[in-house]
Amino acid sequence: MLKQRIITVLWLLPLVIGAIFFLPTEYFAWVLIPVFMIGAKEWGSFIDPNCTATQWTFTVTVSLILVALNFFVPVESLWLKGQLHPIYFAIITIGLFWWIVSTVLVFSFPKSGSVWKDSHMLKSMFGQLTLIPCFVSLITLKSISANVDPYFGASLVFLVMLVVWAADTGAYFAGRSLGKHKLMPNVSPNKTLEGLGGGLAATMAVVIGVMYYSPEQELGLVIAVTLITAVASAFGDLSESMFKRAANIKDSGKILPGHGGVLDRMDSLTAALPVFTFIYLAFWI
Template sequence: MLKQRIITAIWLIPLVFGAIFYLPPSLFAWALVGVFLIAAKEWGRIIDAGCQMTQWSFTLTLGILLVALNMLVPASDVWHSGQLHPIFLAVTILGGLWWVIAMALVVSYPKSARLWQRSHMLKSMFGQLTLLPCFVALIALKSLSTEASPYLGGVMVFLVMLVVWAADSGAYFVGKALGRTKLAPNVSPAKTVEGLVGGLLTTMIVVAIVMSLSPQQELGLVIAVTLFTALASALGDLTESMFKRVANIKDSGTILPGHGGVLDRIDSLTAALPVFTLIYIAFWM
């Protein structure tokens, strides 16, 4: 398993870095459609693991929405005079609201599952609310690149990924070494409060990097944004774990050997990206 994870990471990491730093925003947006279609197919298993028709129906629906977004709002039109396009802004805000609801579902699980576990419609809606805002936030951040700052968008996307990776890694190692208090035993028994705190502390490395590269930033704001983004990433992870538990599936897919599916790799990002984008709009634009 470890060997497979390492081999997959060796080819996946350069591919991801190449896309976020060197693909033009327009090509990046269309390349994302393919990635999110795979994630949509995997979410279809959460809706109904035993019905291919349901899975492909959800994939087709989300695919139409993704293509429509790219056609209605080309990457070159995402930002205008420092303002996010109204459609992108609305989807991102909707995503932020969804994660407030998701937190309530996770905290009240398994009681909350009685409301949605047998409803294909609700699980489909939850999938759209999870994937569409993440897609929009990725394009919005990537489209911050300009001729004067061609790598700004890539840096912003990478910054969110760095926070998520730091939080995940810190949570894993601290939780394994010191974890005693279960964070959400009904949702994900392996996760602990100590691991969460360790992950949050690890993200302070990201704060140090940001402040060393951009010392004019306000330290308190950078710390707050980093912690809030890390907490959102933990929520994204727990939410997917909750849905997979109800669907009785361990991994969302098998496309990434040793890592599972695309959803398994982006579950934390689905929450972290919209939350970070909303904070960016509120405090830095």
């Protein structure tokens, strides 16, 4: 299993980094759609693991929304006088509020599951609220200051990924060596409070890097945003675990050997990206 995970990372990581840094935003927006189509198909199994028609209906619905966004809000009209297009800003804001609601659902699971577990409509809506703001946030960050510095927005996207990777890595090692107190046993029995603390501590390495390369930033704000993004990523992971547990599914898919599905790799990002993007728009633009 470990060998498979390493091999998958070795071929996947260069593709991800290459797309983030070297694809123009207008192409990046279209390349993302097949990735999110796979994620939508996997979410469809949360809605009804036994009905392929339901899964494909959800996939087509999400795909049409993403295609419509690319057509009706093209990258070249995304920013006007330093202001983000209102449709994109509204979607990111809705995404932020969804993750607040999702956190409440996670904390109250399995009791909260009695409300939505048997509702295809609610689980479909939750899937759209998870995937679409993440898609919009990726394009928004990638497009920031693209006319001045084509790598600036890409660096922001990569920064969020670094925070998530640091939090995941720190949580893994701290949880294995120190973990005693369960974080959310009803949602994910293997996650611990010690793991969460280790993950948050590990993100301080990202803060050090940011302050080294951009010392003009306010340290307190950088630490606060990093920690908030890391906590959001943890609840993105827990949220997917909650929906998988409700559907009695171990992995969202099998497309990534050793890792599971696309959602298993981007679950933390689905929360971290909208939260970080909203904060960045509020405090830095």
